[in-house]
Structure formats: structure tokens, C-alpha cells
Amino acid sequence: MELLEEQRENWGSRGGFVLAAIGSAVGLGNLWGFPYKLYSYGGGAFLIPYIIAICLVGIPMLILEFSLGHFTQRAAPNAFRRCNKRLEMVGWWGIILGFVIITYYPVILAYCFSYLWLSIKGIFNGGALPWAGVGIEGVENAEGFFYNTYLGYQESFSLGSIQWQVFWPLVVAWFLMYLCIFRGVKLVSKIVWLTVPLPWLMLLILTIRGLTLDGAIQGLAFYLNPTWEELAKPSTWRFAFGQVFFSLSLAFGVMLTYASFLHRKSDINNNAVIIGLSDFATSFIAGIAVFATLGGMAFATQQAGNPVGVEKVVSGGPGLAFVAFPYALAQLPYSAWFSFIFFFALITLGIDSAFSITESVLASIVDKTGFKRDIVLILMSLVGIGFGVIYVTSGGLNWLGVIDGFINGTWGIAFLGLLECVALGWLYRIDRLRLHANERSDFALGQWWNYLIRMVIPVILGTLFVWSLFDDFSGKDFLVKEAGGFNWPNVVGLVVVALAPVISIVLSLIKSPYPEDNPESAPLETKGQSGSFAGLVLSLVSLVLLVVILVIPLTIGVCEVLIVIIILTAIGGLLLANSILDRFSKADSRVSVIAPIAGILSVCNISVALATVLIYITKQVKPSQVVHTDELSGASYIILSVVFLLIVVGLGWCFYKAMSGAASGESVPQTPEDQAA
Secondary structure, three states: OOOOOOOOOOOOOHHHHHHHHHHHHOOHHHHHHHHHHHHHOOHHHHHHHHHHHHHHHHHHHHHHHHHHHHHHOOOHHHHHHHHOHHHHHHHHHHHHHHHHHHHHHHHHHHHHHHHHHHHHHHHHOOOOOOOOOOHHHHHHHHHHHHHHHHOOOOOOOOOOOEOHHHHHHHHHHHHHHHHHHOOOHHHHHHHHHHHOHHHHHHHHHHHHHHHOOOOHHHHHHHHHOOOHHHHHOHHHHHHHHHHHHHHOOOOOOHHHHHHHOOOOOOOOHHHHHHHHHHHHHHHHHHHHHHHHHHHHHHHHHHHOOOOOOHHHHOOOOHHHHHHHHHHHHHOOOOHHHHHHHHHHHHHHHHHHHHHHHHHHHHHHHHHHHOOOHHHHHHHHHHHHHHHHHHHOEOOHHHHHHHHHHHHOOOOOHHHHHHHHHHHHHHOOOHHHHHHHHHHHOOOOOOOHHHHHHHHHHHHHHHHHHHHHHHHHHHOOOOOEOOOOOEOHHHHHHHHHHHHHHHHHHHHHHOOOOOOOOOOOOOOOOEEOHHHHHHHHHHHHHHHHHHHHHHHOOOOHHHHHHHHHHHHHHHHHHHHHHHHHHHHHOOOOOEEOOHHHHHHHHHHHHHHHHHHHHHHHHHHHOOOOOOOOOOOOOHHHHHHHHHHHHHHHHHHHHHHHHHHHHHHHOOOOOOOHHHHHO
């Protein structure tokens, strides 16, 4: 595969790219999504699946997307096509999901613009905020203002009337997104020097202010005290992995597209670790700011004789940002100023993520069609505003929650991440990307990275997908209500994510005006047939036994024995297929098609078997009543220490490698195999 010969626009500096990528990763979800999910799904215990997700899946996949984008110098669809013609649809699938996200993400930005304007008015009106109040009255004021006064909210899923006080800020959000990207990535690389550090500064102000409030420890106890029983629930793991994918902008083409604009000698591996750890640090510190502030608010109401517990004002998604926060901020002195700081931070956090997703969709369309960038961006903005109208109606918030849940849930980007790893790990010479990244990076990846992408990550994500699938369909009223009739919101959400692969296949079939990216090469000798066939036999044996367990009623003892045999035979097939790819996946030979089939089938078998075990185990765990205390437990202090150590040591090491590499002017030497690739 040859690199593009034409000159492609690139980032002005390494710092500009890193900040832009961090800006895409660090968004609105960091300030309310991560803290709320940690609070709701086990407190400090939630950090176990989250750290596993970011270390074993998030950062390795970030390196994968950076490598592919930098190697091909194209946005997601064309990048996958350059690996294999049949893989273009994988790139389009992510772009379509990204487009769905930018139909509702700017709506949340519109909320932020509205509250920012109200905060500015409060500053000039003597500090009065329209939702101000104390105790229970203050909570009711904040809820009533957001849901009734501002949104005109109705609980039904009928759309109702357009709320113009939300629509016009939506237009402003799209206009600002347009201004941020209409001149290309060089303009973006300048904008992010303001929009990325500024929210960090504001977050630091909010954190310090929150920690100095009386009662802050009470809030931190709600945030960090672990509830270990939550680890037995698939929802905890699903939301941890989903949060990593969404927060790092994985699988919907953003990071891949950004890397396609990198200079040819730019670092890949170290940049990915810096971005991943910076995103985690921002999320975790944002949670401290959030719950310290809420703890201070709860303490103030207790002292006033009209107590409101932390749990009273914590609600998911927009409710935390636009009900709990406004209420908590209204309790502070100079409340309008703190409200201004908070919502300005939200806007600067959100705008980077919004225009990064828009840029990935834009670059994919331009790469595919050759249309003028300016025209496509204007049309995209108008279409985005048009779809956004759905979410600015009286019932729009309900639909926003449903669509977001499907995009970031079992059926959305986490499944697409699984597909991405399978496609590049088994249907492409993954070592090309590793060697390409190593030649340009501050530190080199070993062969272990190939195995993560090819085997470990697909098994983890596959197990999580099957486990979550069972959890969805075994729950009540998922698609069909017990009382009769369809659960139409879930049906619509499922249709939206199901249409994504269909549309992606159609788009991949459209002929591009550019010359063919993958010219036909001379036929190569096929090798590894016998080993591939042996791996396929083992994977088929495990498949047959798996069907037996799922179809035929058996005793627990027999099932346990068969599960062990299934996993062992599938692992045997997986290792055989992997060894064939390692031995014969070179430039002078072609691997038997049986090897990737055996490998992929083995991954599926292991995932289903492990999910079956987890389903059985979690059924035995009895739900317990969560009891919150007002003090941090010993486990919470240990968790705090481990997280800060991970972030400080990890980022310190990355910056040391970057500075030592820059000082020496050395890079990892290019290998002959890389040159051949």
C-alpha cells in the first residue's frame, strides 16, 4: 500500500495536534457523564473496569487509529479501503454513528449557551439567578426552571412544539462549530490553544472552591466509596467501556481523521498515551469538583435546617449539569460569577468535541466525493440544524436520551470497536501499522500490541457485547411491553443503529472519482493451509459444543466441563490461527483465508462461553442495599492514591520520553520489514 503522493494539509505543531485530540476526547461527558456513572455504578469500584478499559482497550485502540490514519493519510472510510476494499464499510459505519451524535450533541451545547447568557444577566442584575433558592425549594426551583420554564418538557415521546429559546442557541452552536473548522486543521490547531487549557483552568478553580467548602468530604464519600457488588452487573462494565470509547472519540473516525493530518515524522505511540491519561485525569478531577460542590451544598442545607442530601440532586446526563450544578452554584457567594465560569467551561469543553466529530464526517465526505470542503460544511451544518429540531421540541430530551443510549451502549461504538479490531487484526497485516508507528515514536511497541488488537480486545469486547445483549433482552419491556404493544423509543433506537451498517455498505459501493487506491498486485503464493485447517477444526469443535450447551438442557456439572473444553479448544484454534498470520503474513506471501476465519470464529466462541459463565455467576449474586456514609472509607483513600499515582507517573514518564527524544533528535530506526511494507 503506497502513501498518498499529493500534499495533504497538516497540523502546525505536535502540541496543536495533541491539544486538538485532547479537546476531542475531553468533552461534556467528562464533566457529568463520568462522575455520574462512577457514582451510579459502584463508586470507586467503577474505576476497576474503567482502568482496565482505558489500559487494555482505550490506549491500544487509540494507537491503532492514529497509526492507520497517519499511514494512509485519509479519513476513516478511505483509510479502511486502503487496507482492504471490503473494509470501507467499517469506516463509514463509524462516520454514520458520528453523524448521529452531532445531530444531538450541539443541542446540549445550546443548553450551555442559554445558561451562560442567564449567568451573564445575573452578573449585571446584582448576582440573581432565575433558579436560585435554598433547601428543597432551591432543588425544586432548579428542576422547574430547566424542565418546565426552559425546555417546556413533556414526559411523552410525542415531539410537541419547538422551543425557540433552545432553537436559536442551537443555531449559534452550529455557527461557532462552522467558524472553528471552515479553514481546516491549521485554524483548529490555533483555536485549541485557547479552548483546551481554558476549561482546565476553570475546572481547577471549581475543584479548589469545592474542596474548601464545609461538607466536601460528604460529597466525595458518595463519589468514591466503593460498592463492590456492582462489579457483578453487566451494566457497570458496559458503561465503563462505553464511557472510554465515547470519551476518547474511538471508533467513529475522529482520531483516525485527525491523525491523517499529522506531519509524516510525528510521534504516534507517546501521543496516544498522553491523550488517554489526560482524558482520564480530566474526568476524575471533574468528579472531585462535582461531588465536593454537591457535598458542600448538602452541608449548607443541613445547617439551615432544610436538608437536601447529595443523592436528591444527582441525576443522570443533562440533569446533573443543568439541575444539580445550577442549584449547587446558586448556594455560593458570587453565584452568578461561578455559574458563568462553569457554563463557559462546559462550552469550551463541548465545542472541541463537537467540531472534531463534524470534521471527521466532513473529511470522509470530501475524501470520497472530491466535493468542495466549504460547500459540504455548509450543507452539513444545515442538515445538522434540521435534525436538531427534533431534540429542541417539548419531547426532544426523551429522544436525545434514547438515541444517545443506543449509540453509546451495547449496540453502538463499543461493538464497532470490536469490528474494527477484528477487521484490522485478522484481515490486514497489522504488523505494518505497528512498525509504522514505532519508526516515528518516542518509544516502540512490541509484538504484544498485535496480540492485543487481534485477540485480547476482541474477546473482551465480544464477551461484554454478548453479556449486555442478554441483559437487554432478558429485561422487561425492552422491545415489547408486558402490557402489550411495542416499546417504540427502543424500537426506534434499535432501527437507527441497525440502519448504520446498511447505509455504510451503500456508501462503500459508490465509486470515488479518485484513482483506485489498491491496484491489483501479482498473485502471491498461499501458505499455511495445513495449520489454518487445524485451527479451523478446533474452532468448529468448540462451536458445536457451544451449540449443545445453549440448545440442550444439561446438568450444571456437565455444562461446567463442556465450558472448559469449549474455551480450551477455542483458545487452541485462536493460537494456531494467530501463529499462521505471524509466520506467513509477509510481503512475499499470502496467508490462507482459512486462518482468519478460524481466528474470528474462535474469538466468537470464547466470547460467548465467557459471557455464559458471567451470566451464570452474576445470577447467583444477591442484590444488596447500598448504604452511603458521610466519610471516606479506607478503600477510597487507596483508590485516590492509586489513581493519582497512575496519572502522575504515567504522564511524567510520557513527557520525559518526549523531551529526551526531542533532545537527542533520535527516533526508532526503520526496519527492513517496515521498508518493505
